[in-house]
Amino acid sequence: xxxxxxxxxxxxxxxxxxxxxxxxxxxxxxxxxxxxxxxxxxxxxxxxxxxxxxxxxxxxxxxxxxxxxxxxxxxxxxxxxxxxxxxxxxxxxxxxxxxxxxxxxxxxxxxxxxxxxxxxxxxxxxxx
Numbered sequence: 210x211x212x213x214x215x216x217x218x219x220x221x222x223x224x225x226x227x228x229x230x231x232x233x234x235x236x237x238x239x240x241x242x243x244x245x246x247x248x249x250x251x252x253x254x255x256x257x258x259x260x261x262x263x264x265x266x267x268x269x270x271x272x273x274x275x276x277x278x279x280x281x282x283x284x285x286x287x288x289x290x291x292x293x294x295x296x297x298x299x300x301x302x303x304x305x306x307x308x309x310x311x312x313x314x315x316x317x318x319x320x321x322x323x324x325x326x327x328x329x330x331x332x333x334x335x336x337x
Contacts, residue, residue, distance in 0.1 A: 214316060215335035217273025219266040220328055226265060227258035242268070244289040262329035263322045264290040270320075270333040271300055275313060282309045290320070298322050300333070 230239060239248055239261075247264055251257035268288045272278040279285055287306035292298050298320045302310050316337040323330045 211317060211336040213334060214314070214337040215274035215276055215333075217270035217275070217333045217335075218331065219269035219273065220330050221262045221266040221269075223259050223262045223324070223327055223329055226262045226329075230258065230261065240286070242285045244286055246291075247289060259324050259329060263324045263331060266329045266331035267298070267300065267320060267322060267333065270331040271318070274318070274333040274335045275310070277313075282306065290322070 229235065242265060243251070243261060247261070251260045254260045267290045268279060268285055271288055272283065275283075277283060279288075282305040284304065284306050287302060287304040289301040289303070290298055291301045300318045300320055314337055316335050319334040319336065321332045
């Protein structure tokens with residue numbers, strides 16, 4: 210039977226992320242924080258900031274659920290938020306981040322995302 214091994218939650222102010230992404234160094238920040246697929250998907254949005262803010266919140270929540278935060282060997286751009294055909298979100302880990310997760314005991318990651326006009330929210334539960 211699976212047990213909860215970690216819970217992470219994060220709240221992101223959409224306007225603040227928008228300012229960072231539109232300011233000096235914003236393009237480099239996008240590359241550092243988001244996967245190519247996330248950047249491409251956001252590029253198709255009329256306003257990419259809410260789309261990216263909820264993904265940023267999910268990555269932060271992942272780090273909190275693991276208890277290690279986002280620092281090497283965990284990489285922002287190796288944590289991708291994906292959705293199944295029904296729109297259910299999940300985290301897709303690649304590279305050193307995936308290896309770190311496996312070495313830490315792996316498990317199942319449950320993800321819930323939400324956003325309003327001003328804020329994006331993510332909750333990640335780690336089951337082992």
